[in-house]
Amino acid sequence: METLLIVVISLLAVMALTQAVRIFEISSKIKGGDNDVKINDKDNNTQGWLLILFLVFFFGAFAWMVMEYMEVTLPVSASTHGKDIDSLWNISMGVILVAFLVTQPLLFGFAFMFRGRKTRKATYMEHNNKLELFWTGIPAVVLAGLILYGLTTWTNVMNPENTEEPMVIELYAKQFGWTARYSGEDNTLGFANVRLIEGANVLGVDANDKFAKDDVITSELHLPKDRPVLLKFRSQDVIHSAYLPHFRVQMNCVPGTETQFQFTPDITTAEMRNDPEVIEKVKRVNALRAERGEDPWEFDYVLLCNKICGSAHYNMQLKVVVESQDEFDKWMKEQQTFAEML
Amino acid sequence: MEAHAHHKETFITKYIFSTDHKMIAKQFLITGMIMGIVGVGMSLLFRLQLAWPDQEWPILEALLGKWGTDGIMDPNIYLALVTIHGTIMVFFVLTAGLSGTFSNLLIPLQIGARDMASGFINMLSYWFFFASSVVMLASLFVENGPAAAGWTIYPPLSALPQAVPGSGLGMTLWLVSMSLFIVSSLLGALNYIVTVLNLRTKGMSMTRLPLTIWAFFVTAILGVLSFPVLFSAALLLIFDRSFGTSFYLSDIMVAGEMLTNQGGSPILFQHLFWFLGHPEVYIILLPALGISSEVISTNARKPIFGYRAMVGSILAIAFLSFIVWGHHMFVTGMNPFLGSVFTFTTLLIAIPSAVKAFNYITTLWKGNLQFTPAMLFSIGLVSTFITGGLTGLILGDSALDINVHDTYFVVAHFHIVMGLSAIFGLFAGVYHWFPKLFGRRMNKNLGYVHFWVTFISAYGVFFPMHFLGMAGLPRRYYTNTAFPMFDDLADINVLVSYFAIIGGIAQVIFIWNFFYSALRGKKAEQNPWKSNTLEWTTPVEHIHGNWPGEIPEVHRWPYDYSKPGMEEDFVPQTVPLSKDEVATGGH
Numbered sequence: 044m045e046t047l048l049i050v051v052i053s054l055l056a057v058m059a060l061t062q063a064v065r066i067f068e069i070s071s072k073i074k075g076g077d078n079d080v081k082i083n084d085k086d087n088n089t090q091g092w093l094l095i096l097f098l099v100f101f102f103g104a105f106a107w108m109v110m111e112y113m114e115v116t117l118p119v120s121a122s123t124h125g126k127d128i129d130s131l132w133n134i135s136m137g138v139i140l141v142a143f144l145v146t147q148p149l150l151f152g153f154a155f156m157f158r159g160r161k162t163r164k165a166t167y168m169e170h171n172n173k174l175e176l177f178w179t180g181i182p183a184v185v186l187a188g189l190i191l192y193g194l195t196t197w198t199n200v201m202n203p204e205n206t207e208e209p210m211v212i213e214l215y216a217k218q219f220g221w222t223a224r225y226s227g228e229d230n231t232l233g234f235a236n237v238r239l240i241e242g243a244n245v246l247g248v249d250a251n252d253k254f255a256k257d258d259v260i261t262s263e264l265h266l267p268k269d270r271p272v273l274l275k276f277r278s279q280d281v282i283h284s285a286y287l288p289h290f291r292v293q294m295n296c297v298p299g300t301e302t303q304f305q306f307t308p309d310i311t312t313a314e315m316r317n318d319p320e321v322i323e324k325v326k327r328v329n330a331l332r333a334e335r336g337e338d339p340w341e342f343d344y345v346l347l348c349n350k351i352c353g354s355a356h357y358n359m360q361l362k363v364v365v366e367s368q369d370e371f372d373k374w375m376k377e378q379q380t381f382a383e384m385l
Numbered sequence: 386m387e388a389h390a391h392h393k394e395t396f397i398t399k400y401i402f403s404t405d406h407k408m409i410a411k412q413f414l415i416t417g418m419i420m421g422i423v424g425v426g427m428s429l430l431f432r433l434q435l436a437w438p439d440q441e442w443p444i445l446e447a448l449l450g451k452w453g454t455d456g457i458m459d460p461n462i463y464l465a466l467v468t469i470h471g472t473i474m475v476f477f478v479l480t481a482g483l484s485g486t487f488s489n490l491l492i493p494l495q496i497g498a499r500d501m502a503s504g505f506i507n508m509l510s511y512w513f514f515f516a517s518s519v520v521m522l523a524s525l526f527v528e529n530g531p532a533a534a535g536w537t538i539y540p541p542l543s544a545l546p547q548a549v550p551g552s553g554l555g556m557t558l559w560l561v562s563m564s565l566f567i568v569s570s571l572l573g574a575l576n577y578i579v580t581v582l583n584l585r586t587k588g589m590s591m592t593r594l595p596l597t598i599w600a601f602f603v604t605a606i607l608g609v610l611s612f613p614v615l616f617s618a619a620l621l622l623i624f625d626r627s628f629g630t631s632f633y634l635s636d637i638m639v640a641g642e643m644l645t646n647q648g649g650s651p652i653l654f655q656h657l658f659w660f661l662g663h664p665e666v667y668i669i670l671l672p673a674l675g676i677s678s679e680v681i682s683t684n685a686r687k688p689i690f691g692y693r694a695m696v697g698s699i700l701a702i703a704f705l706s707f708i709v710w711g712h713h714m715f716v717t718g719m720n721p722f723l724g725s726v727f728t729f730t731t732l733l734i735a736i737p738s739a740v741k742a743f744n745y746i747t748t749l750w751k752g753n754l755q756f757t758p759a760m761l762f763s764i765g766l767v768s769t770f771i772t773g774g775l776t777g778l779i780l781g782d783s784a785l786d787i788n789v790h791d792t793y794f795v796v797a798h799f800h801i802v803m804g805l806s807a808i809f810g811l812f813a814g815v816y817h818w819f820p821k822l823f824g825r826r827m828n829k830n831l832g833y834v835h836f837w838v839t840f841i842s843a844y845g846v847f848f849p850m851h852f853l854g855m856a857g858l859p860r861r862y863y864t865n866t867a868f869p870m871f872d873d874l875a876d877i878n879v880l881v882s883y884f885a886i887i888g889g890i891a892q893v894i895f896i897w898n899f900f901y902s903a904l905r906g907k908k909a910e911q912n913p914w915k916s917n918t919l920e921w922t923t924p925v926e927h928i929h930g931n932w933p934g935e936i937p938e939v940h941r942w943p944y945d946y947s948k949p950g951m952e953e954d955f956v957p958q959t960v961p962l963s964k965d966e967v968a969t970g971g972h
Contacts, residue, residue, distance in 0.1 A: 050444060056890060064831060064897050080826035080907050082755050086833075090756035093837065094764065101844065112852035115873050117788075128784055135785060139775040146742060146771050153749040154764055157685075158756065164954065165686040165947035166751035174747065175694045175740065182739040189778065190732050194725050197784040201721035218548065218639070237638045276718075280639040281542040282651055284716065284791065288857030291788040295717045297651055298541055299635025302718030328872045340869035347868070349791045349859040351535045352542060353549045354460040358867035 084160055091158030098151035102144075114327075117288055118320045121310040121344065121365065124200045125291030131196045138185060203305050209271035214264070214346070215246050216296040217279035219355035221346055222246060223264045227257030227380060237279050237298075248381055256382040259375065264346060264363045266308050267371040273305045284350035287363065289315070295350060308365045315365075316342045402512075404504030407927050409511050410490035411822060414815070416511075417482020418896070420518055424473035427466045429889045434458045436875075436882035438864040452530065460863040464533035465551050467861055469525065471536030472559070476566055477521065479669040479807045481514050484608075487672060487814050488577050488601040490822065494920035495595050497586025497937055499930040502579040506572050513569035517562045524558035532559035535861060537662070540633040540654050544625050547640040557626070560619050567616045574605035574612075581605075586919075588939035592696075593958070595918050595943045596682075596689060599696050600675025603703045604668050610707070611664040618657035625649070652717050659710035666803050667706045671699060673810020674741065674770075677763035680817050681745060683916045684760040685752030686954050688944035691744045698737035698744075705734045715783045716790050724783040731781035738774050742767060753947070753954070757914070758832025759817035765840045766809040772844075773802025776851070791861075794854025800847045812839075812895070819902065820909030824925045827906060831898040835891060842888030849877050915955045917943045922959060941966075 120126050157163075213224040213232050224246060226232045233255020239247035248255050266272055276285055278296035285304075286293045294304040315321055321342050329339045348359035366374070403409060430449075433442055441456030452462035489507065493500050501507045524531040533551025534543035538559065546553040581594075581602045594602075621632040625646075633654045634646035682689040689695060711719060711727035745767045754760065776798040779785050789795065812835075819827045858871055865871040865878070912921040919939070923931050937959045945956040950965060 053886070053890070057893060060890065060893055061897070064894060077907070079828050079830060080913075082757050082829060086829065087754065087756050090761060090833065091754070094756075094761075097840070100841075104844075105848070108849060108852065112849065112877065115852060115877070116855035117857050125788075128788060131782070132779070132785055135779055135782065139778055143772065143775055146746065147768060149746050150749070150764065150767055150771070153746060153752075154754060154756075157749060157752045157754050159686075159753045163753045165753040167688065167947050167949055168690060168747075168751070169688050169944075170691045170693065174743075175691055178743040179736060179740055182736050186732050186735055186778075189782070190729055193728055193732070193782040193784055197721065197725060197728065197782075200784055200787070201724070237636050238643060240638055240643070280637055281545070281548050282539055286791075286857075286859065288788060293716045293787050293790055297718060298637050299647075299650065300652065300718065324870075324873065328869055331872050331875070332869065340872070342870075345868065345870065347857075347859060350539075351464065351861045354464070354863075356464070357460070357862035357864055360868065 082159075087159040091155045094151050095155035098148060101147065114320075114323065118315070118318055118324070119310070120289070120291050121308055121315060122290040122292065123307045123309050124203065125306075127196050127199060128291045131192060134192065135189060138189065203271065203307075205271060207271065209273040209305055210267075211273045211275065212264070213246075213275045213277060214285050214296070214361075215277050215279070216283035216285065216348070216359075218281065218353050219348070219359040221264075221285075221348075221359065221361035223261045223361070224248070225259040225261065225375070225378075226254075227259055229254055229257060232275065233258050233381065235277070240279075243384065250381075250385060256380065258381040259378045260381060260384065261378055262361075264361055265371055265374050266363070266365045267368045268311050268365055269307060269309055270368065271305060271307045273303060276302045276304075281352050282350050283348045283352050283359070286347045286349035287344070288347070289344050293349060311365045311367065312342075312344060313366070315344070402508060404500070404508045405927070405929055406489045406493050406501050406504070406507060407822070407931075409507055410486050412511050413481060413485030413489060413514065414822070416515060416518055417478050417486065418899075420473050420477040420521075421482065422892075422896075423522070424470050424478055425889055425892065427470040427473075429885060430458070431463055431466045431470070432882040432885040434463055434864070436879045438866055458863075461533055461550050462530055463863040464535070464549065464861065465531045465555070468532050468535055468538075468551070469521070472532075472563075473521065474804065475536060475665065475669065476563070477514075477518060479804070479811070480570065480665070481566070483807060483811045483814070484601065484604055484668065484672045485511070485514065485573060486811075487597070487676060487818070488573065488605065490818060491595075491597055491920060492577055492580050492601055493584070494821070494923060494931060495598050495918050495943075496581060496584060496589055497919050497939060498580060498584035499932075499936065501576050502584060503576055506576050510569050510572035510576065513565050513572065517565035517569060520558055520562035520565065524555050524562065527554045527558065529553045529555060531555040537655075537658060538622070539658075540622060540625065540651050541637055541639075544622060544634060545637070545639050545644075547642065552626075557623075560623050560626075563619055564616065567612045567619075570608050570612050574608040577601055577605040578609065586936050586939055589958075592693075593939060593942045596678035596692070596695055596699075597672075597675040599699055600671045600678070603699050604671045607664045607668050607671075607703055607706065611661040611668075614657055615661035618654055618661070621657075622654065652714070652719070655714050655717060656710070659713045660707075662713065663710040664703075664706045666799075667702055669803055669807045670770075670810075671703070673766060673807045673813075674699070676810045676814040676817070677745070677766045679918070680757075680759045680763045680813050681748055681767075682944055682946065683817075683914050684755040684757055684763075685748050686755065686946045687748055687752040688946055689744070690747040690750075691740075692942070692944060694740055695744055698740045701737040702734060705730060705737070709734065709781075712781050712783070712786070715786045728781060728783045732778060734781075735774070735778060738770075742771050742774070755914075757816065758827070758829060758836055759813040761833070761836045761840075762809045762813035762816065765836070766806045766813065769801050769805040769809065769843070772848075773798055773800075773806065777802065788857075789854050791859055792854035793850040793858050793860055796860050797847050797850035797854060800850075801844075805843050805847065808843075809840075812836075815899070817914065818920075819899075820913050820925070821920055821923075823903045823906070824909050824927070825902050825906035826909050826913065827898050827902040831894055835894045835898065838891035838894075839888055842884040842891065845884030846881050846888060849881055853877055912957075915953070917945060917955050917957050919958055922957065 211226040215222040231254040233252040234249040276296040278298045283296040344363035346361040445453035452459040529550040532555045624630040631646035631649040634649045637644045709731045712731045939958045940961040947954045
């Protein structure tokens with residue numbers, strides 16, 4: 044019913060528009076003259092006012108969106124390097140906000156101030172090298188700062204200093220799911236290749252490799268808090284991207300190549316569930332879910348696929364849990380090793 | 386009119402296989418508009434899906450048939466729609482539709498040439514584009530659907546029909562279509578370059594070229610240098626798909642089948658693709674910036690501020706555009722040092738871009754602004770160029786890109802800076818040069834309504850997407866309902882879709898105004914905007930060879946608006962410098 048209504052309304056809208064357009068055409072014909080094609084002072088005045096009104100509306104809408112929509116954005120970073128990324132984000136956002144809030148009023152303000160009039164004559168100005176130098180110099184200096192800060196952060200994220208040996212975990216992607224493989228007590232992953240996939244050995248792990256025997260294959264990703272982890276990524280079929288938004292981590296999974304990303308989670312799932320922002324978010328989401336008669340949601344970290352990979356790309360996910368070392372050890376004990384699995 | 390009398394023109398040589406650059410410009414424009422309607426229409430369909438994922442839409446069943454059974458969109462066809470929407474908008478509308486139309490129309494007219502260097506090659510350029518459009522549209526009707534691997538067609542997804550149905554015949558047609566498109570684009574670009582270099586009229590030195598021509602010229606050079614690389618990428622992909630090679634494929638098991646391919650790298654494709662892909666952004670954007678420079682200066686009744694800085698920044702942007710492609714690949718596992726290099730080069734682009742923005746703004750200062758619809762769209766362009774360009778500082782920074790890569794933040798960024806700016810440039814160009822194209826005028830009031838609805842809904846569609854991206858929402862998701870963490874984004878998606886539908890419907894106004902005015906609009910005078918450039922010295926009625934008598938000689942730069950000591954507030958390029966001007970060093 045609702046659908047029909049919307050279709051009818053859309054059709055009516057198109058028809059109304061066409062009619063409005065025709066009225067425009069006919070009325071301009073009746074009036075005669077060049078009034079429907081030539082720009083006069085009245086047009087300049089009206090459009091000048093509309094431009095300045097737009098600016099007010101634009102900034103008003105922007106402020107409204109910041110107030111209304113900032114709450115849907117990601118909560119505090121749950122990894123150590125993520126906090127550095129967030130500081131860089133805030134500073135960069137600050138810079139672009141200043142530029143945005145200065146240039147848009149200049150643009151629309153000048154448009155309004157100098158809206159055309161018969162009596163006005165434009166001032167002939169070709170160029171001004173001092174001004175050009177000024178607005179080349181200022182962005183250059185600001186950018187030099189942003190680039191230096193950005194590159195430092197990038198280098199630190201990509202080459203973290205290790206106080207302890209990171210735990211090596213493989214994330215394996217295929218259409219349309221994820222599997223985790225822990226490297227076990229030797230902290231070394233056994234050799235694997237898609238060509239070795241056979242029967243229950245769905246990841247193609249080499250059963251003869253001595254490092255493979257203690258590997259642990261799981262369908263959830265559990266991480267101990269404050270322990271560096273080195274994620275290694277493989278893909279079975281097409282490119283996927285392992286995206287862990289809460290940890291500010293993303294890396295593509297490329298068939299035929301191994302990629303990696305190291306980070307240290309520092310907020311457990313339980314702690315994150317108690318974060319005031321997250322509590323608010325869960326409340327909001329559950330109110331919406333209740334309306335639709337869906338089960339309430341409990342916050343969990345999640346791994347998403349973020350590279351187009353086929354029909355179920357939108358639902359390729361893995362639950363991620365960050366917990367204390369004890370809880371992690373307990374969970375790990377319950378898992379089978381690769382040798383036991385076979 | 387004499388030049389006209391020499392030719393016996395039939396319907397076919399005049400309207401179909403025409404070698405006249407003005408007719409070819411119209412052919413590009415109208416084909417581009419038809420493709421635009423298809424491309425925008427597709428976006429409305431997937432906006433319906435994104436805002437109301439559980440809703441049954443009879444219109445989807447009507448349009449999509451078996452892919453919209455019971456009014457519910459099939460996930461694979463969703464991917465196909467975003468793929469073809471991107472392809473059509475980027476290449477067919479904003480490359481061929483924009484550059485093809487205005488390079489063709491304006492290069493000979495504004496430099497004072499009788500036609501392009503080779504009219505025949507120009508004609509071929511259009512017909513390759515036409516064939517390419519036909520093949521692309523035909524791919525919508527094949528059994529397994531059109532290409533569905535994203536407009537960037539990354540292999541292995543695009544190489545394996547087992548991975549997604551669109552990678553069957555649909556993908557083959559996509560590759561054939563794009564190969565034809567590249568041929569068209571190269572034929573056009575070579576012609577533009579040769580024409581600008583060789584056929585400038587007497588007195589038209591490079592420093593007297595209108596900024597439109599500078600933009601088209603540099604765009605053509607970008608195209609000639611980058612499109613062949615895309616062609617080679619496509620060729621290797623065709624080999625991998627059809628002849629069993631392994632350029633991009635290695636160690637793959639798909640749909641339970643182990644492939645024999647070994648040794649290739651999917652990342653190689655991305656390097657080749659983005660070596661075109663990034664300059665392509667400027668192939669789209671520079672013509673729009675050129676058009677707006679011309680429109681803003683004419684309607685501000687003032688010289689464009691900092692002509693040399695404007696030319697310099699076009700050149701700087703063009704040069705930098707070739708050494709920044711890696712910023713699309715920060716999270717591919719590329720060497721982190723390379724990431725640093727690409728971050729550095731990418732952020733540098735902000736400098737010439739800032740110079741351009743400030744020069745536009747200063748051109749308005751102390752002007753006598755005539756708000757034609759073209760002028761409004763140009764001001765809109767400057768606004769979106771700034772808004773969208775600024776978020777480039779976030780995405781170009783490798784450390785920040787990690788967390789917003791491939792999210793809606795990117796969708797917001799490139800639609801605003803490239804999509805909207807270029808579309809606004811296209812509209813500005815159509816409104817401004819309509820009298821030159823058709824010898825008639827468009828209705829200004831309809832133009833105003835069209836501008837305001839389009840401008841507001843365009844921001845309404847893309848501005849909120851920044852927040853979706855900051856919530857971690859990936860692009861190219863058929864629905865966001867699989868993740869409860871995205872449930873509270875539903876409202877934003879509904880708002881975006883409403884604006885998209887309003888903005889889409891508003892284009893009816895433009896289409897009506899365009900066709901009605903082309904056929905029945907008021908007859909245009911020779912120089913309706915009191916402009917300085919040479920195209921306005923040609924007769925309103927189109928003739929072969931553009932000028933009935935001698936080609937005009939040029940004596941000054943194109944931006945002598947409101948020059949002190951002159952009677953009128955414009956001085957056409959054909960007017961010789963006065964003694965006073967020579968003494969004070971006129972251009």
